[in-house]
Amino acid sequence: MSLRNRLRGYAAGTLLTAALTAGSIASASAAPAQGGTLTWIVAPEPASIVPLTTTAGGNAEIGPKVVEGLLTYDKDLNPKPLLATAWSVSQDGLQYRFTLRQGVKWHDGKPFTSADVAFSILTLKQVHPRGRSTFANVTGVKTPDPYTAIIELSKPAPFLLTALSGSESPIIPKHLYEGTDIASSPYNSAPVGTGPFVFKSFVRGNYILLERNPNYWDKPKPYVDKIVVRFLPDGAARAAALESGAADLADQAIPLADVKRFSALPNFTVDTTNWPYVSNHQQLIFNLDTPVLKDKAVRKAISQAVDVNALNKVVWYGYGQVSAAAIGAANTKYHDAGIHYFPYDLAQANAALDAAGLKRGADGTRFKLRLLFNPFQDPRAADFVRQSLARIGIDAEIQSYDFATYVKKAYTDRAFDITLEALSNAFDPTVGVQRVFWSKNFKIGLPFSNAAHYSNLEVDRLLEAASVETDEAKRKQLFIQFQQAVHDDIPSIEFGANPNITIVSKKVRDYAPTGEGLRGNFADLSLQP
Structure with missing residues (x-):
């Protein structure tokens, strides 16, 4: 099959494990509940939030809730629309054409356009640890109109269409980053994005607070009102927070010695999926x-x-x-x-x-x-x-x-x-x-x-x-x-x-419906009574 045919269009999918099947079926049969606060434990605490100059796990998990990518991916890593609604690849594999979603605004009210896409791709090529190779063949990004971005390459890049998630290639606001020192930008830790959640505060050593974006392009999503990202000092404290109900979700956060015990608790699901977009190693x-x-x-x-x-x-x-x-x-x-x-x-x-x-x-x-x-x-x-x-x-x-x-x-x-x-x-x-x-x-x-x-x-x-x-x-x-x-x-x-252990309260639904796992945007996540 040719590159062009393989990359043109794909069906949506949901990443599920056997352990989650029953809960997923239940959530599919009921409308998502609106409201509530998700308390999510992330360890260790990241130095910043946007995964722009780093591939650190905390950035890759938290950042996409605020700053999105062009695409998202199903369990087979087939691309699905996000900030881009359609795409095509030239026969020679040297041109990727994206039609962008119209009416999207940055959280500060400025319009999202193809200029942001061009600026982001060229910036990622310079400052992102993997972006240096991912976009090495990119010679430029054309923007013939505000809703079309055309990535041009000197050589084919058969992996490129899979590299455009918010966790891997975040699209950042040109009007806030242009002309600044990208690595030290304050917006890396206080991001302005297009995503389902708006950044509110980052209290070092304690928490990050995100709130529902009332103007999100994919209404009525997101469903939860707030996300509190907690940072706790050790595995025992994180396990205690989950067990007491003070936290709802945690990834790679508890001692492995506690996994068997959590598997027996009636209010939790232990998900061991090695998310294909991450592929732990x-x-x-x-x-x-x-x-x-x-x-x-x-x-x-x-x-x-x-x-x-x-x-x-x-x-x-x-x-x-x-x-x-x-x-x-x-x-x-x-x-x-x-x-x-x-x-x-x-x-x-x-x-x-x-x-x-x-x-x-x-x-x-x-x-x-x-x-x-x-x-x-x-x-x-x-x-x-x-x-x-x-x-x-x-x-x-x-x-x-x-x-x-x-x-x-x-x-x-x-x-x-x-x-x-x-x-x-x-x-x-x-x-x-x-x-x-x-x-x-x-x-x-x-x-x-x-x-x-x-x-x-x-x-x-x-x-x-x-x-x-x-x-x-x-x-x-x-x-x-x-x-x-x-x-x-x-x-x-x-x-x-290495083991990928996600502990999740059974009231939390649709926290990882894509191949990105917890590195998705949480727009579908809801808290059922």
Whole structure:
């Protein structure tokens, strides 16, 4: 099937799991209730709200409630209308034409037009961690009238039409951002959008308040009057807030040890969907600028000392889906199931380190490493890695930071030797995976990019070829070869999909009707009596 035919138009869909089927059927048979306040726990607290200069989870979840994208997506990641009502792709894949929704206003009353779209796409190309590759082939955006935007490319981008959600490519108001320092704009934390909810306040360390947009273009939506986004310091406090009724919804917020208990509570649903637009994936990344880690034999020895299947059982309580391949198993289209972990073998690992001249000292230690972890990782994963490496004489010193400090330490200061990251595969490997391994995506200060400082010309060639290949069979083969190449090179140890646990009160309906999961806009969400 040609790119043009595949991308022209799609049916709507709803992302559901077996656990949610009964509740979804009930909500479909009753009209959504109007009113009420949703209390939603998000962890950790984001540094800002709009996912413009960051792909951080908190921004990607909260931002789309205020600032929308051109499109939304069903469970198969087929695009559906949002700020764009229609779209077409030229036969050569070099021009994307969007018809924009008329009558939409920014929350400050200014009209939304194609000028906002053009400004946003070109801005994302410069400042968004994934946007640098997503829109790398964009040469310009034409705006022949206020309701038409035409994205022009130098080369095909078969993933582009899937990259236009509010969580990935937010459309921002040109009249507020133009001529300013985008990274430090106050509107990143106090957004003005077109979405179903209007930003009211952000009290650091406490909450964000959003209120219903009475002028939303998709009336009578949204249904709830307010959203209070709560920030609580630890998993036990978050679990207590849910159980007491002080909170209605939480994602990745409670200790995994509590999941089984919550599954038995009558007033809650435990949803374990790995939302396809996000496609959770975690990994241990080597800093290849660290002298001792330049030796692939050392990296292989470390990989043979970290039993990822055991990590899944001990740290993730068996709720994860491990994957030795850089493209995880959730991506059924491109995942290479034939890639396996190097065998867990402490004897081989110790022998390899001896052979590399890294003998144990009198205290049994060969060398030390600085071990960081993204706060989106379970801290117990860092403990697991530390204990694993101790068995082969490596002293991994855990350094724990809040999210903002972690990002600076890892991507600006590069003050780490190994780091546990949470770089999701996202909706397409060119967008979610390429950033991790593409040598041209190494840039000091760019969050969630090529933290390893990995450079392999063949890997670059495969990634770049896949990014423009419109034949699906050929594209898959390129990604298969890529996965094999990076597995052999060992710039990282892939953990796979960490558990995605959403705890939701049964009074909350239609909180995740799209493939974006909680990264949708909550316009359909309602609170039933």
